[in-house]
Amino acid sequence: MTDFFAQYRGVETHLVVLEIIGVLFGFLSVWYAKKGNIWVYPTGIISTVLFVYLLWHYVCGVICSSMLIIQR
Numbered sequence: 651m652t653d654f655f656a657q658y659r660g661v662e663t664h665l666v667v668l669e670i671i672g673v674l675f676g677f678l679s680v681w682y683a684k685k686g687n688i689w690v691y692p693t694g695i696i697s698t699v700l701f702v703y704l705l706w707h708y709v710c711g712v713i714c715s716s717m718l719i720i721q722r
Contacts, residue, residue, distance in 0.1 A: 665704060672700035 658666050675697035682690040 665707065668700050669704060672697050672704070675700065 675693045679690050679694035679697055682688075682693060
């Protein structure tokens with residue numbers, strides 16, 4: 651079971667929690683869409699915002715790290 655979560659080694663805990671919350675809101679959004687409920691929109695927006703933030707955090711970290719390596 652520990653190999654399943656090996657990709658999260660070295661990742662900050664709050665980022666993992668945000669990803670789990672984003673997945674839950676994504677599932678809720680799909681469930682509400684299936685039911686035809688209006689809550690599909692806010693849950694989908696929350697899920698999307700969380701994943702955009704996580705992607706921005708990752709990309710900014712990679713770009714900033716590579717810029718520091720280039721400057722040295």
